Amino acid sequence: MKKIYFITSNKGKLVEAQKKFSEIGIEVVQNNIGYPEIQADSLEEVAFFGVEHVLKNFKSPFILEDAGLFIDTLKGFPGVYSAYVFHTVGCDGVLKLMNDTKVKDRIAVFRSVFAYGKSDLKPHLFIGECKGVISIVKRGNNGFGYDPIFIPQNSDKTFAEMNISEKNSYSHRGKSLEKLIDFFKKI
């Protein structure tokens, strides 16, 4: 394989994937056709449904990705709906929901699921996780989304206090992408 499509409207994700795939000689081409994201309990279900939907109309091999922040004490909220919650109540809302949650109970995990679709294949999923805790206040100006309130395990900094390469060394998306690349090395 020399080329794969990435069904995404997110330029940042595209660039990250292009960089990794170039190491194994595969070109990643953006495709903006989109797909319905279903309401489900897990990213896996969202990605699986997305792949099956795209496969109906698109015959070339492709990948797509979904990610979310799952907070233990909030029963996994905002989870699959992380983007929506970020654009409504935001980081401040999440901190407010946890204002009486002790430090030891502020456990959270960032998850990323890459899915690979090909017309004669069941969807393949590749999962990356980054465990950490939710900070007490917002810190840092880098990154995006929940980065100012997420401190990964084995660090004292939030994602928003790190530069890109430091963040990527912890990142959930870095890990799922790594697994995807390993898969492509074998086929």
Added chain:
Amino acid sequence: MKKIYFITSNKGKLVEAQKKFSEIGIEVVQNNIGYPEIQADSLEEVAFFGVEHVLKNFKSPFILEDAGLFIDTLKGFPGVYSAYVFHTVGCDGVLKLMNDTKVKDRIAVFRSVFAYGKSDLKPHLFIGECKGVISIVKRGNNGFGYDPIFIPQNSDKTFAEMNISEKNSYSHRGKSLEKLIDFFKKI
């Protein structure tokens, strides 16, 4: 028409629809096949996608319904994801997010969308709304979901402090169902 299917797993909604439809001589039969609910900004999009999905495999006329609570100061949150938010952060979480919101800014609206699907027809949507405010604390033990924190316009009681017939006189679902019935009277 003598019979229509209601694609729902919710017995309460089924009984409410059966009662109304019996007045115009139509039997409502539950069908539990389900449909993917997409992540979208509006209930209309969720219902529309649901109808189009069901139509692919189901040839008899049917209805389905989606509902949500939209809070102004939270940019519409929990909105289309009301059920998910209720099962994670709940009424207490919503009150917490609004703990510094003044009474005059606690405006919210309950919305319900019924959709009618038939194989040779575009989906028809019927919308019902109930405006009101979010209470300062939870009150009452009746109803379900966000009923203990929602006070409809022209009342001092939360939905959870009302009996069923009082609640139904205000209810968003009562209104959308009424419009659906009017439509069926004309065809």
